[in-house]
Amino acid sequence: MAYTYFDTAGLPQEEQFTWWREAVGRGVAPVHITSDADRFEGSIGALPLGRLHLTTMRFPELCSERTSALVRQGDPESYELALILGGSMAVSQGRSQARLGPGDFAMWSSSSPYRGVAGCEPGDGGSRAIVLNLPRALIPVPESRLRGVLAHTLSAGNGMGRILAHYLVAVAGEARELTEQDCARLGVTSLDLAAGFLAERADAAARLPTETRRRLLLARIDLFLQDNLADPRLDPAAVAAHHHISLRQLHHLFRDHHETVAASIRRRRLEGCHTDLADPALRHMSVRDIALRWGLGGPESFSRAFRATYGVPPGEHRRAALGPGPL
DSSP: OOOEEEEGGGSOHHHHHHHHHHHHHTSSSOOEEEOOOSSOOOEEEEEEETTEEEEEEEESSEEEEEOHHHHHHOOOOEEEEEEEEESEEEEEETTEEEEEOTTEEEEEETTSOEEEEEEOOTTSOOEEEEEEEEEGGGOOSOHHHHGGGTTOOEESSSHHHHHHHHHHHHHHHTGGGOOHHHHHHHHHHHHHHHHHHHHHHTTOGGGSOHHHHHHHHHHHHHHHHHHTTTOTTOSHHHHHHHTTOOHHHHHHHTTTSSSOHHHHHHHHHHHHHHHHHTOGGGTTSOHHHHHHHTTOOOHHHHHHHHHHHHSSOHHHHHHHHHOSOOO
16 A cells, blocks of 8 residues: 555644654655644644655644745745645645635745645634645646746636646545555646646646646546536537537547546436435436436436446335435
8 A cells, every 4th residue: 555644633732742743844855844733733744645645634733834945955946735624724835925724735845945834723623735746847737837827826716727736636536545656647647737737827738738638638627527417408419519629629638548438428428417316415306307407308218327337226225225205
């Protein structure tokens, strides 16, 4: 297993902060950490992704500084891209400063001093973040362009930010189950998505390699499909039109996939129905309403498609999961 996890909960209270400070301080880009917390409850999860590194962190209020002295001692020449999941943080580097809350990204460089201050409200479980370490040499965006995004608030609410945030949360959630081979493959995707996100923010998308742009377009299409499954008008033509490409280009993009665009839409819709039909919270909805909820009209055609995929009609699947009741 590639993932490692540590929690201060098993340590005596007087040793918790010392352990945290030493563990984090020995990271890829060493930092100096101070905290006024009476009880330092925190955790760290570490997952190598090829040449990248993903870290999940939970911590109370603290101050983290990479000083000029630490930079002089050694520089891994990397970027730290952080997604805030809980609490708040202020990050400063050079003349820039960002104030962050849940749903925000920020990035800083190991090559010059920076300072981060994290805060949290009593009872909210502390600050939480996912940090992706990116070797600078791997990012296909000129360093001069990226200086403009260092220590700035970068939203994860739309575009490539939303795609990257969803992806990092999903990887972190599955970290315990991943093999080293999985991590190597995920590292390639992580790099593509991070590069696309940074290039978008630095107005340098044209600098990305052709293959990276292809994979980013596929990621955008994937999220578009998931967001629009309820729309009965969703089909390959609508997908192509939304992304300003031809149908031929769309099918070419999917040439290495195990299913076509239309088959992907159909599978996702049926999976959504399969899950919802077994959900007690949705028992008040009829089978027909759940089919419509996922963009599938026509009770007979839906029933045939569901049975062909899962081996039983939708009503029988629901009764097996929830017991007798209205359909």
